[in-house]
Amino acid sequence: MDNEQAQAALAHEFEAELYEGYRFLARTINYRAKQFLDMVTVHRGVGAAQIxxxxxxxxxxxxxxxxxxxxxxxxxxxxxxxxYGQLFTAEExxxxxxxxxxxxxxxxxxxxxxTA
Known part of the structure; x- marks a missing residue:
């Protein structure tokens, strides 16, 4: 797997973790962040985080x-x-x-x- 594929796989894993976090918070504290969910859907996980x-x-x-x-x-x-550190800038x-x-x-x- 080359670096570009590895980055894409890591970005996909990050996004999946955001969706799982959304589901967890909906179950545990009844928090449904529709605007956040829409942002992740439109901009993907890394893009939503950067915004x-x-x-x-x-x-x-x-x-x-x-x-x-x-x-x-x-x-x-x-x-x-x-x-996930490599997906983001030092400033982010x-x-x-x-x-x-x-x-x-x-x-x-x-x-x-x-754990890494």
Missing amino acids: LLRGPNASDGFTRLWQERMLAHSLEAVVLKPK LLTARYRLEQHGFDVEDYLSSQ
């Missing part, structure tokens, strides 16, 4: 997950998983980390619980 990370502020969905103490299931947390990764840390999320503890 959301370019915004000046965290999304309404991020705020809802913070209120529910579910930031480990946020787009920002998924973006920071080591296996810093934005994701900053938003989580600003809301009291222990990024280092979360990352230490992830």
Whole structure:
């Protein structure tokens, strides 16, 4: 598998994880983020993440997950998983980390619980 195919496979895995996260949050806290789901469908997972990370502020969905103490299931947390790091720029990764840390999320503890 060449690098381009590997990147495409990784992007597909990232997108699948976003859809699974959506289903998990719908089941556990009855949160159905239709706008987020539409964005992932239209822009694909990586594209939706890039759009959301370019915004000046965290999304309404991020705020809802913070209120529910579910930031480990946020787009920002998924973006920071080591296996997906190559899909994003350094700036996007810093934005994701900053938003989580600003809301009291222990990024280092979360990352230490992830496997590459």
